[in-house]
Amino acid sequence: MNNHSSWQRKELPFLTLYAIVFYVIIIRRSLQLSQDHHGKLYGLRPGWIGGWLNDVSDAQWRNFRGNLPVLTIVLGIFTSIANMLRVYYQLKAKGMSIVWLLISLAYLSYLHGACIIFVLLITSVNFLLVKSIGLIGMTFVVPLDGRSALILEGNGQNDSFSFSIYLCYLVYAPLYIAGPILSFNAFASQIDTPQKNYSLRQVAWYGLRWYISFFLMELMTHLFYYNAFAISGLWKQLSPMDVFIIGYGVLNFVWLKFFLIWQYFRFWSLISGIEAPENMPKCINNCYNLESFWKNWHASFNKWLVRYVYIPLGGSQRKLLNVWVIFTFVAIWHDLEWKLLAWAWLTCIFFVPEMIAKSAANAFQVRRAFGEFVFREVSAVAGAITITCLVVGLLSVHL
Incomplete structure (x- = not known):
């Protein structure tokens, strides 16, 4: 146990250095790609940060961002009226x-x-x-x-x-x-009876964290035109390494977009005394397998799917078949388009081998057989494969 802890302490500086080098390379190449090709990209508008153009090519983000001032005023008025009436008239x-x-x-x-x-x-x-x-x-x-x-x-x-x-x-x-x-x-x-899990101070801190995350998104869309590359189809002309960088950037952009949208409305719900589930409880880069990713992406919808689709279909006893039904349903739930169905089935193709591998690993007690170190390294490789599969699935929508 002591040897294991000692090895982890020695390993941490190396992993930290590796992560720094990885993101420095990603950021530098992303900046270069954005500057070299910005004239060919769709959806770029004049920005407010340092004279850079702003990538508002994503329709959902563009509409949400554009209506944010009005939404904030309207929801602020709504929650203020409701809370004042609750307190003044002791409403239940x-x-x-x-x-x-x-x-x-x-x-x-x-x-x-x-x-x-x-x-x-x-x-x-x-x-x-x-x-x-x-x-x-x-x-x-x-x-x-x-x-x-x-x-x-x-x-x-x-x-x-x-x-x-x-x-x-x-x-x-x-x-x-x-x-x-x-x-x-x-x-x-x-x-x-209004929720008691979040104090007024915690709700205020929740709102401040959202504001910081929003600024991070603004910084990303001003410096890196990931989604514009995907929308324009220009990523198809790039090298494999550049395609990975664009795909990885789009994946993080989409995650942050939904993170901000869902947290924004959850924030106003908390102010009015209603605690809704957190839809993005885990960062996308902290999900090391597809199962973990989908549990923490639109988590409230995931719980709905488990209860009303997955369990009635037989649950874990038929999971290799259920995954096809569920992702087909999710694709149709979003919209009836062939590209969404293709995304769903491609996700299933990636998902099924993972489920088989995890079942085999549990059955043969791989962790005990190969030791903690080897198991962690294999899990890290699996995490890299997971991110790559998500990138491929996401870019397939833009083919």
């Missing part, structure tokens, strides 16, 4: 559900216009079906717009399951656009 579940329902309906009216009638019609019909059937212990799931879903746990006839709380849950303004997905029971309990 029923009262707060009506407050947030009125606020959220005003919000939806702006987003959807007259089409809000269809949202209300679908949700109302579902509520009547649930109440009329009244099956004890049954779970009902109603996908709305691909970004949120109703999750009911236990008895559908629970006293908290009133129409106002139900509808408030589905159209709750801070989480309506992008989630994260929150179970109905968790929402109903917290709208009655």
